Every structure is written in structure tokens, then in C-alpha cells.
Amino acid sequence: xxxxxxxxxxxxxxxxxxxxxxxxxxxxxxxxxxxxxxxxxxxxxxxxxxxxxxxxxxxxxxxxxxxxxxxxxxxxxxxxxxxxxxxxxxxxxxxxxxxxxxxxxxxxxxxxxxxxxxxxxxxxxxxxxxxxxxxxxxxxxxxxxxxxxxxxxxxxxxxxxxxxxxxxxxxxxxxxxxxxxxxxxxxxxxxxxxxxxxxxxxxxxxxxxxxxxxxxxxxxxxxxxxxxxxxxxxxxxxxxxxxxxxxxxxxxxxxxxxxxxxxxxxxxxxxxxxxxxxxxxxxxxxxxxxxxxxxxxxxxxxxxxxxxxxxxxxxxxxxxxxxxxxxxxxxxxxxxxxxxxxxxxxxxxxxxxxxxxxxxxxxxxxxxxxxxxxxxxxxxxxxxxxxxxxxxxxxxxxxxxxxxxxxxxxxxxxxxxxxxxxxxxxxxxxxxxxxxxxxxxxxxxxxxxxxxxxxxxxxxxxxxxxxxxxxxxxxxxxxxxxxxxxxxxxx
Amino acid sequence: xxxxxxxxxxxxxxxxxxxxxxxxxxxxxxxxxxxxxxxxxxxxxxxxxxxxxxxxxxxxxxxxxxxxxxxxxxxxxxxxxxxxxxxxxxxxxxxxxxxxxxxxxxxxxxxxxxxxxxxxxxxxxxxxxxxxxxxxxxxxxxxxxxxxxxxxxxxxxxxxxxxxxxxxxxxxxxxxxxxxxxxxxxxxxxxxxxxxxxxxxxxxxxxxxxxxxxxxxxxxxxxxxxxxxxxxxxxxxxxxxxxxxxxxxxxxxxxxxxxxxxxxxxxxxxxxxxxxxxxxxxxxxxxxxxxxxxxxxxxxxxxxxxxxxxxxxxxxxxxxxxxxxxxxxxxxxxxxxxxxxxxxxxxxxxxxxxxxxxxxxxxxxxxxxxxxxxxxxxxxxxxxxxxxxxxxxxxxxxxxxxxxxxxxxxxxxxxxxxxxxxxxxxxxxxxxxxxxxxxxxxxxxxxxxxxxxxxxxxxxxxxxxxxxxxxxxxxxxxxxxxxxxxxxxxx
Numbered sequence: 007x008x009x010x011x012x013x014x015x016x017x018x019x020x021x022x023x024x025x026x027x028x029x030x031x032x033x034x035x036x037x038x039x040x041x042x043x044x045x046x047x048x049x050x051x052x053x054x055x056x057x058x059x060x061x062x063x064x065x066x067x068x069x070x071x072x073x074x075x076x077x078x079x080x081x082x083x084x085x086x087x088x089x090x091x092x093x094x095x096x097x098x099x100x101x102x103x104x105x106x107x108x109x110x111x112x113x114x115x116x117x118x119x120x121x122x123x124x125x126x127x128x129x130x131x132x133x134x135x136x137x138x139x140x141x142x143x144x145x146x147x148x149x150x151x152x153x154x155x156x157x158x159x160x161x162x163x164x165x166x167x168x169x170x171x172x173x174x175x176x177x178x179x180x181x182x183x184x185x186x187x188x189x190x191x192x193x194x195x196x197x198x199x200x201x202x203x204x205x206x207x208x209x210x211x212x213x214x215x216x217x218x219x220x221x222x223x224x225x226x227x228x229x230x231x232x233x234x235x236x237x238x239x240x241x242x243x244x245x246x247x248x249x250x251x252x253x254x255x256x257x258x259x260x261x262x263x264x265x266x267x268x269x270x271x272x273x274x275x276x277x278x279x280x281x282x283x284x285x286x287x288x289x290x291x292x293x294x295x296x297x298x299x300x301x302x303x304x305x306x307x308x309x310x311x312x313x314x315x316x317x318x319x320x321x322x323x324x325x326x327x328x329x330x331x332x333x334x335x336x337x338x339x340x341x342x343x344x345x346x347x348x349x350x351x352x353x354x355x356x357x358x359x360x361x362x363x364x365x366x367x368x369x370x371x372x373x374x375x376x377x378x379x380x381x382x383x384x385x386x387x388x389x390x391x392x393x394x395x396x397x398x399x400x401x402x403x404x405x406x407x408x409x410x411x412x413x414x415x416x417x418x419x420x421x422x423x424x425x426x427x428x429x430x431x432x433x434x435x436x437x438x439x440x441x442x443x444x445x446x447x448x449x450x451x452x453x454x455x456x457x458x459x460x461x462x463x464x465x466x467x468x469x470x471x472x473x474x475x476x477x478x479x480x481x482x483x484x485x486x487x488x489x490x491x492x493x494x495x496x497x
Numbered sequence: 498x499x500x501x502x503x504x505x506x507x508x509x510x511x512x513x514x515x516x517x518x519x520x521x522x523x524x525x526x527x528x529x530x531x532x533x534x535x536x537x538x539x540x541x542x543x544x545x546x547x548x549x550x551x552x553x554x555x556x557x558x559x560x561x562x563x564x565x566x567x568x569x570x571x572x573x574x575x576x577x578x579x580x581x582x583x584x585x586x587x588x589x590x591x592x593x594x595x596x597x598x599x600x601x602x603x604x605x606x607x608x609x610x611x612x613x614x615x616x617x618x619x620x621x622x623x624x625x626x627x628x629x630x631x632x633x634x635x636x637x638x639x640x641x642x643x644x645x646x647x648x649x650x651x652x653x654x655x656x657x658x659x660x661x662x663x664x665x666x667x668x669x670x671x672x673x674x675x676x677x678x679x680x681x682x683x684x685x686x687x688x689x690x691x692x693x694x695x696x697x698x699x700x701x702x703x704x705x706x707x708x709x710x711x712x713x714x715x716x717x718x719x720x721x722x723x724x725x726x727x728x729x730x731x732x733x734x735x736x737x738x739x740x741x742x743x744x745x746x747x748x749x750x751x752x753x754x755x756x757x758x759x760x761x762x763x764x765x766x767x768x769x770x771x772x773x774x775x776x777x778x779x780x781x782x783x784x785x786x787x788x789x790x791x792x793x794x795x796x797x798x799x800x801x802x803x804x805x806x807x808x809x810x811x812x813x814x815x816x817x818x819x820x821x822x823x824x825x826x827x828x829x830x831x832x833x834x835x836x837x838x839x840x841x842x843x844x845x846x847x848x849x850x851x852x853x854x855x856x857x858x859x860x861x862x863x864x865x866x867x868x869x870x871x872x873x874x875x876x877x878x879x880x881x882x883x884x885x886x887x888x889x890x891x892x893x894x895x896x897x898x899x900x901x902x903x904x905x906x907x908x909x910x911x912x913x914x915x916x917x918x919x920x921x922x923x924x925x926x927x928x929x930x931x932x933x934x935x936x937x938x939x940x941x942x943x944x945x946x947x948x949x950x951x952x953x954x955x956x957x958x959x960x961x962x963x964x965x966x967x968x969x970x971x972x973x974x975x976x977x978x979x980x981x982x983x984x985x986x987x988x
Contacts (some may be wrong), residue, residue: 019557021599021844024584029597035547051898053876053905053923056526060518061630066510075972085576088620108512115922117908125552129579139552154887158908200925241556263565286887294895311969327604329808353512374685385544396645397784406660407542414544416640417608417649432544 020468027139037380038141042123044169045143045365049121052162054145059102061127065092067105069352083129094219095127099144100349100362107148108353115150119397130375135335141276145377146362153283155361156317157290159343163228163301163321163363166341170370175299176325182307183317184345186252186267189277193270194248196241204239205249210308212253215455220253221246253306260288263303283317306446309342316345321365336372341365354465384433386490389425391441402438402450402486409487411494428454440485454493517623524546528862528871531634533614535660536634537858540612543653545636547953549609550593552618558596560843574620581776586618591840591853598639598845599826606641626680626860637853639841644774646852647808648823650834654812654854655791667789673798674775674808675836677743677758679770684761685739695730696740701799711744712737746796751779751851754794774808785945807836812856812966818868822845826864830857844895876903877926877981880916882932893929893941893977900978902985920946926985929977941977944969945984 023029030038065084084094096102098120106117122310123143128434132138145162147155160179165373167177191197196205208223215223224246227238237489241249248270255266264284271277284303290299309318321341326334343363350358374380388403390396400416406413428439439451458477481489491497502545514520521529575585583646585595587861590613598609601602608923623629631844636653638646658668678697699714701881706714713719715737718729732740739761746757762768774796780790800809801968812832817825821876834854842847865871879894881887892904897904898984920928929941972980 018846019555019560019844021596022555023551023558023593023596023600024553024555024578024582027553029551029601029857030549032546032548035549051901051903053903055523055873055923057523058521058526060520061515061520061618062515064510064513064515067512067514069510085574091515094905105512105514109514110520115919117919119905127552147908152591152908154891154906158891160907266957288887290891293892301529353510353787355509356668382546387544395782400645400649400781401784410542412544414610417638417643417644417646419643427718428606428608432546 011455023391024138026130026137030139031375032377032382033380036382037374039187040380041367041371042141042143042169045166045367046123048162048165048169049143051146052119052145052158052274054119054121054166055148055224056105056358057106057213058124059096059099059106059122062093062394063096063126064223065094065106067353068094068101069099076206077361079244083127098126098211098225099124099142099364100146100346103144103148103362104126104349104353104360107350107358111354111358117145117155118148120148121145135366135372138364141371142364142366144364146330146360148360150345150361151359152491153317154290156283156345157287157294159361159363160287160301160319161291161294161296162318163319163341163343163365164296164336166214166257166365167321167323170323170340170365171374172323172325172366174297175193178322178325179301180301180304180322181287181301181317181319182303182305182309183280184314185276185280185283185316186271186305187280187308188251189274189280190252191272192274193252194241194245194278196239196245198454201241204237206308207284208239209249209253209306212306212308217250217254221250223251246323255305256303258302259298260284260291260301263305264288267303267305286289306471309344313346313349313459314344315347316361318342319363321363325372329373329376330378335376337364337369337373355387360383382433383435383494384429385433386436386437386438386494387420387425387429387432388413388415389440390416390418390441394417397444398445399440402440402483405487406438406490409491409496411487411490411496413490436490438490444480447480449482450486451478451480452486452489452493456493504561504606515629515954516630517621519628522866523873524866526873527864527873528865529858531871532661532858532862533632533634536657536858537612537721538544539653539660540634540856541650542765543610543636543656545610545612545638546595547917548597548613549615550587550590550613551599552586552616553584554587554596556585556592558844559585561594572620574618578822587949588619589617590615590633590838590855591637594635594637594639594853595840598841599847602845602849608646609639610637612636624857626863630857631857631859632862633855633857634646635853635855637851639851640849644777644808645781647774647836648778648785648851650854651778651782651792651810652787652810654810654832654834654856655787657854657856658812658814661814661831661856662865663814663816665788665974667814669790669813669815670791670792670810671795671798671813672778672808673796674771674811675805676767676774676807677762677796678771678773678799680762680771681740681743683765683767684743685732685736687730687736692730692732695728697799699730700740700744700797703797703799704957708741710747712741715740744765744797746768747794751775751782751792751794755779758794766971772946777809783937797974801834804837804840805835806838807852809833809835810854812854816862816863818870820864820867821869826867828860830862831861873924874903874985875920876927877902877927877985878916878920878923878925879904879906880931881907881909881931882913882930884910886931886936889936890931893931893974896978897929897981900982900987902978902981902987904981914951927981929981935971938971939974940971941974941978942971943971943984944975947984957962 057338082094082097087093096210126142127139132244136424162396163179196202212220224241225238252270257263258265266381272281302446323337323340339362347359390397390399403413403415435456437453454477561739573585573588579583609786616630617633618630654670689695699711703711715732716729720726743761746755746761748754763772811830814828814831832855836852838850881890894904894906926947928944929978945968
């Protein structure tokens with residue numbers, strides 16, 4: 007806890023906080039916990055063991071963000087430790103996993119299956135639903151080659167979406183393959199490394215710009231609405247045709263998509279490998295009972311390709327949320343994954359094939375809270391009317407808690423009206439009132455605030471209901487717990 | 498995920514991590530979650546709402562660690578944000594709470610009751626069970642004066658200890674008061690501010706050095722075993738007598754301790770206030786049914802006193818753990834709290850009385866895992882013997898998971914022996930074996946590894962038990978799930 011000095015008292019600090027790290031209140035936190043718990047349970051059930059590598063890594067171990075300047079700070083939160091070495095907060099769970107596996111190679115079981123659920127930090131420009139700290143839940147298998155491991159990851163991703171609250175049809179895992187894209191580049195005669203990058207970025211825009219826009223980006227370039235011009239890849243029309251045929255090769259089901267891709271890129275070695283792999287993945291997905299609506303093969307998926315080396319996929323959460331004003335909030339991709347055979351080798355030199363999946367829960371949780379889908383019930387409030395009866399009021403609240411009811415005694419010296427206002431602010435389902443009258447009679451007065459609110463909204467036209475559950479009533483002290491449990495729905 | 502450049506491939510980074518941030522594996526994480534969940538449930542039930550203020554605060558808002566040098570870094574992990582302002586990772590949950598309350602004063606219900614459960618970071622020298630990141634679970638009430646709120650916090654602390662796994666008698670909350678200590682200083686004639694600090698530090702050592710050692714520290718000074726000399730407070734013998742009488746004033750119960758303290762410091766104004774407050778706290782503790790063994794009034798408790806302004810207390814976890822070698826691990830204080838009426842005022846200028854409690858779970862969780870008290874069961878392993886039957890093996894594992902059993906299909910291309918070794922490393926309760934033989938007969942072979950391990954340890958002298966639960970058996974495929982559920986204890 008902080009120590010206050012006279013100095014600080016004199017120059018009063020401003021109560022403000024850094025951008026991109028919003029204060030999260032009860033509903034958001036409840037949604038986060040529910041998501042983390044349910045997704046972790048999926049990983050756990052699939053045989054992944056929990057591992058937390060801690061917040062900091064050396065920047066050279068993290069990769070990507072090397073200390074080429076005196077103070078590296080692009081994308082990560084970095085600082086110098088007291089031994090002068092640069093450390094940074096992890097920006098994902100994968101880079102630390104690679105470090106862990108390399109460091110403990112001789113001691114860990116192989117294949118090494120682990121999951122992680124916790125915050126990662128990105129030193130980026132924050133925005134609405136774009137946080138600088140967010141929670142990711144990852145599962146990874148290290149030391150496994152072959153499509154069975156990839157198929158498993160895709161199935162895990164689908165189960166994670168369902169655990170997050172998406173029914174079948176409310177999510178889709180879209181799968182593509184790095185091998186197929188390698189074959190595609192060969193077929194289309196895209197050989198130059200720089201051009202390859204431009205082409206991949208263009209294909210990645212298919213979702214957004216469609217055939218027309220991507221054709222421009224693959225050819226001479228594209229001018230957007232604001233007049234900004236994006237230089238194109240400068241390909242010939244026949245090359246563009248090959249690329250577009252590939253990107254639009256998704257058919258009604260996985261088997262037909264594979265056949266279509268075999269036609270498009272199956273004649274190249276990489277393409278043929280990719281087609282065979284997708285076939286093996288499909289067989290296992292079928293065995294696991296994953297329908298077409300849950301997992302689609304979609305050649306338009308282009309994803310972190312400098313990093314991935316095999317199958318890649320994205321998890322889309324299709325369910326729509328509406329905020330308090332009724333505006334729809336849609337998510338699109340909430341997670342993704344794929345095969346990354348090079349990351350552990352970066353430390354060890356020897357190959358260590360790996361595949362993984364990561365889902366972000368912070369944006370989802372924020373949407374669930376904003377939509378009112380995730381709510382937290384307030385505590386039952388025991389009013390304090392006679393200051394010399396504190397021990398008695400404390401006992402009443404304690405009796406409720408012992409019965410499992412969320413309850414508190416009002417703390418403070420206000421009168422009844424502010425206490426009722428407080429109960430309202432806290433979203434209390436009920437208050438317990440004991441004044442001199444009640445004490446003499448050995449009763450308590452219970453005010454059912456939910457019933458009161460419902461009555462105020464005209465929802466209680468049914469008189470029988472109103473009689474059965476009046477807004478306010480007296481009952482013997484011995485019945486208080488049972489009556490309150492009925493009100494809060496715990497009886 | 499990280500992108501590997503050619504540059505990085507050439508100079509291979511070392512797989513190592515910063516000190517004080519241990520990689521936490523499954524058992525530690527399971528213990529942490531259990532502790533966080535159960536303590537959070539206590540806070541929730543008492544009417545506290547979850548709040549997470551995020552990892553970073555401006556250093557001036559954190560207090561204590563002001564940027565008086567170019568790069569403030571004593572005690573906290575600080576860095577400059579891209580707007581050049583210094584931010585730091587929170588070192589507790591209380592300083593950010595004060596910022597939050599001051600920033601949202603008009604919007605929040607008062608009293609404001611919140612709990613937080615999450616990591617805090619201290620840039621300190623790490624050691625065994627001394628981490629630079631650890632999880633704290635805090636509850637606080639802001640905007641409340643008066644001993645009822647303090648009594649409630651003490652009761653919450655006791656329930657938190659029980660939620661953490663300490664039975665009655667296995668923990669104690671030791672309570673003292675800043676008012677009493679103020680009265681004591683007055684009684685003993687300790688007026689000088691610097692001398693006061695030295696006296697408090699000396700009294701804080703009572704636990705460790707006893708009457709003799711503290712007498713030296715209050716007087717001329719004390720030489721320790723290594724020969725190092727600690728300068729004393731330079732008090733007279735009669736002053737030291739007053740102080741020692743106070744520190745040893747703990748009696749067999751709370752009421753007698755109050756009477757004893759009334760004799761010692763009750764004649765001063767602050768002391769009389771403290772005695773009255775303790776009396777009111779005692780009345781509420783009695784109403785809440787908290788026995789003497791759970792909450793003691795102990796005048797030897799001295800705690801962060803520049804910060805606290807009223808009642809203070811420490812939570813001691815008395816239960817002993819033993820590590821794998823049988824060495825006892827004891828904890829002493831795992832948490833503490835008290836009244837801090839000045840922290841929010843630091844921002845607002847106006848007073849905002851507050852009281853709170855904080856418990857650290859990381860050391861406890863580490864001990865629970867090290868003692869073997871917290872264990873994680875491994876997954877059932879479906880062996881892969883025929884590569885062309887992957888879809889079938891995947892189905893068997895999937896059938897188990899659908900029944901709620903933790904299960905995985907072996908991923909890799911190893912023979913049976915390495916697969917069995919892997920099952921052993923993963924602590925698998927059982928493996929499922931299907932070769933050509935089993936396939937023809939429509940059965941599976943199940944190897945009960947727990948039974949096998951028990952047999953190997955000579956624990957199965959009872960032949961009946963051995964027959965009933967043999968180490969290995971065949972069963973029809975349709976019975977696999979039921980038989981496995983019996984083995985893993987989920988039937």
C-alpha cells in the first residue's frame with residue numbers, strides 16, 4: 007500500500023489513467039472469467055496442461071522487437087531491468103512458449119501440449135474495443151508434425167467457440183494452407199519475394215474489396231474513396247486470373263473445395279502437399295463430427311504468413327450483439343491459429359514442429375457486458391436504522407450469507423432514503439428493514455425491489471402474481487432467510 | 498505471434514527468462530485459481546463488486562514512487578509511454594483504487610465496496626517464494642468511517658482464510674490500532690517524528706527478538722549474530738517499560754486485552770478512542786460468531802503505520818505445508834489490512850475514509866503445489882498403432898471427451914513403448930489400445946495405469962481387489978467409456 011508524504015499532499019496528483027487500459031467493472035469481469043473458465047475447460051479436456059510463463063521476457067527471446075535502438079518500444083512495453091538487460095511484457099503466448107520449450111526441452115514430455123490463459127500487452131494505438139491489455143487463451147502442441155495435430159487444433163477451436171457461447175451456425179472456422187498458397191504462387195508465376203508479399207496482402211483484402219478491388223491491387227493499383235492510391239503488384243491478367251480462381255475456389259463443402267483446389271494448384275509440389283494435407287484434415291474432422299457449417303475450407307484466408315508454415319485458420323464469431331442503444335456489434339475473427347514449425351528452432355537450431363490456436367476474450371467479454379447479456383446481481387441490503395443495534399443488523403446480514411445469499415449491512419450514517427437509493431444503485435434484489443416496531447414484534451420488513459420495479463413497469467397486471475409476491479411485507483425473523491431466498495431465486 | 502527474420506535465425510537467442518518471474522505449471526496454476534475463486538466468492542457474498550483497474554497507472558497517481566530522477570525505477574516497473582509520460586505497473590490494488598474512486602466520485606455508489614483479484618508487480622530482489630509478480634485479492638470499502646466497517650473487514654479476512662483452506666485454529670487475524678499506538682507514544686513521551694519511526698520499527702521486531710531484543714533496540718541498540726550493530730531509539734528505562742507493557746498487553750481474550758489496554762494507554766485521548774473502537778469492533782465480531790482463536794487483539798502488531806490511520810490487522814496462516822523432502826514450510830502473515838483515511842483525499846482534497854484487506858495467494862499456491870496437496874490428473878491416452886486408422890483413434894478420444902473425460906489421441910509417429918512412456922510422463926490414469934487384433938474382435942484394450950502403479954508398489958496384496966480391477970483388460974468398444982469412467986473415478 008502506498009505511503010503518503012507531506013510533499014505529495016501539497017501537490018495533488020490528477021486522478022487519470024493511461025490510455026487503452028480501461029477500468030473493468032463487475033459485468034465485464036464476470037464475462038471474462040466465464041469465457042476464460044469455459045475455454046480453459048475445453049483445452050484441459052483435450053489433454054492440454056496449464057502453463058503460465060509470466061509477464062516478462064527478454065526482448066531478444068521475444069523476437070521481432072529487437073533492441074536496435076537505445077530504447078526499443080515499437081509494439082511492446084519494454085524497460086531495462088536492474089541488470090541493464092531489456093525486458094518486455096509478452097505480446098502473445100506463443101513467443102514465450104517457444105522460449106519455455108527450448109529452455110526445458112530435455113525435461114518436458116513430447117509432444118508438449120500446453121494451454122495458457124492470461125493477459126498480453128500491445129503498445130499500440132488504443133480505440134473502441136481496441137485495448138492495450140487483453141486476455142488471450144491459447145492451446146499449442148509442440149513436437150508434432152502432420153495434419154492430425156492440425157485437425158485437432160481446428161476441432162479445439164470449434165469447441166472453444168461453442169464454449170464461448172456460439173451455437174452451431176453462430177461461428178465458423180475457416181481453414182487454408184500455407185502449402186496451397188506456395189503452390190498458388192508457383193502456378194501464378196509470382197517468384198520475387200517482395201512481389202509475393204504485395205500479392206498476399208492483396209489477397210488478404212478479398213473479404214473487404216471483392217474481386218474488383220483485389221484485381222486492381224494485383225494489377226496496377228487501387229485508389230480508395232479518399233483518393234489515396236495503393237500501388238499494385240503489377241501482375242499480368244493471366245496471373246491475376248490464376249490467383250482469383252484460387253481465392254474463389256471455396257465450394258459448398260470441404261470435399262468439393264479440395265477437388266477444386268486440386269485443379270487449381272495440385273500440379274505444383276507444394277500445392278499437391280497442401281491438397282493431401284487438407285484431405286487428411288477433412289477425414290479427421292468428419293470422424294470428430296464437425297459439420298461444414300462449423301469448419302469450412304476457404305482459400306481466401308490469408309494470415310500472418312511470414313510466420314506460419316502449414317495449415318492456417320481463423321475463428322469467426324458470427325453471433326451478433328447489440329449495445330444498450332440497440333446498435334449491432336459484430337466481431338468477425340476472434341481467434342486464429344496454424345502450424346508454425348520454425349519458432350522453437352529459432353532457439354534450438356533443430357526443428358520442433360508445432361501447431362496452435364489462440365482466442366481473444368477481452369473484446370467478446372466487453373460486448374457481452376455492453377449488450378446486457380452478462381449481468382451481476384446486487385447484494386441484499388440490511389438497512390441500519392438504529393446505530394445502537396449494529397451487532398443485530400450485522401447478525402441478520404451474516405445469517406443471509408451463511409445461507410449462501412449475497413448480503414451486506416449498510417455502512418454509513420445516512421437516513422433511510424439515502425440507504426434505499428444506495429440499494430437501488432447497487433441493483434439490490436431486496437432490503438431488510440428492522441426499526442423499533444419490528445424489533446418489538448420480533449419481525450423484519452422485507453422490501454422486494456425486483457417486484458417493486460416490475461410493478462412500476464406495469465408488468466404485474468396479473469393480480470394473483472401481485473398478491474403472491476407483494477413489494478413489501480413483514481415476516482417473523484425466523485422466516486427471513488427463506489423469504490429472501492425465494493426473492494433472489496435461490497430457494 | 499512472432500515473425501522470424503533471417504537476421505534472427507543467424508544469431509540464435511538464448512532461451513532464458515528474467516529473474517523473479519517463474520514459469521508456473523499446472524498444479525501451481527490450479528491452486529492459484531482455486532484460491533482466487535474461493536476468496537473472490539467470499540468478497541462477492543459480502544457485497545463487494547469486482548473491479549479491475551488495469552496494470553498501468555501514471556507514476557504520480559501511484560504515489561510513493563515519484564519521478565524525481567530521469568528514470569524512476571525503485572520498487573516499480575516503470576517506463577515512458579509514447580506521450581513521454583511515465584507509467585508503472587501497479588504494485589498493489591489500493592493505490593489504483595484511490596485513483597479510480599477519485600476519478601469516478603460522482604458516478605459511484607457510496608459506500609463504494611469493491612474487490613480486486615489479480616497480479617501486482619514489485620521491482621524487488623527475487624528469492625525463493627519471493628516473486629516479482631504475485632496475485633493479490635483485495636476487498637475495500639471507501640466512504641465509510643467507524644468501526645463497523647473495520648469489524649466487517651476483519652470478519653471478511655477470517656472468512657478468506659477459511660476459503661483458502663485454513664480450518665478454525667489454523668489461522669488467526671491479529672488486530673491492533675493506530676490510535677492505540679498514538680496513545681502509546683504520548684504515554685511513553687515519544688514525540689520526535691524520527692524517534693517515533695525508530696520506536697515503531699523496534700516494536701515490529703517483537704515477534705522476532707522478544708523482550709530482550711526489543712529492549713536493546715528501544716535503548717542503546719542491538720548487535721546481531723553477524724556483529725552488525727543497529728542503532729537504538731535511545732529511550733530511557735521508564736519509557737521502555739511503558740512500551741513493553743503495551744506490547745505484551747495481550748490477554749487470554751479480546752475483552753481482557755481491551756481492559757488491559759485501557760489501563761496502559763486509556764488516559765490519553767488517542768488511546769481512549771482506540772480502546773472505544775476496539776470495544777465496538779469486539780461487539781460486532783461477537784455478533785458475527787468470530788471466536789477468540791480466529792480473531793485476537795494483539796498490541797504487538799505494527800504494520801505500515803505511516804499509511805494506516807485506524808485499526809490495523811494481519812492475517813496469519815498457521816497451517817503447515819511440507820515440501821517433497823518433508824521440510825516444513827510456514828507462512829506467518831499472508832495478508833493484512835486496516836483503515837486508511839488519507840489515500841483518496843490525496844487526489845480530492847476532501848476526506849474519504851476507507852478500510853480494506855489484502856491477501857496474497859501466489860506463495861500459498863506455490864506451497865500447495867510443492868507439498869503435493871494440489872495435483873492435476875493427466876489425460877487418458879488413446880494410443881496410435883496404425884497410421885491409417887487416425888480417424889478411428891480420434892473418434893475414441895472424442896467419445897471419452899464427450900462423456901466429460903479428459904482424453905487425447907497420441908500425436909506423433911513413435912512406437913508403442915515411447916507412447917507408454919509419454920502416458921507415464923503425463924500422469925495418465927489409463928491408456929486405450931486398439932491394434933489389428935482388437936479391431937477384428939470389435940474390442941479395445943484398456944490399461945489401468947493407476948492400478949498398475951499401485952500393484953508395482955505392492956499395494957495390491959488383496960487378491961480380490963486385483964481381480965476386480967486388473968491392470969489390463971479387454972472390453973467391447975461400446976463399454977469403453979463406462980470402464981474408463983470407473984477408472985478415473987467419474988462414474
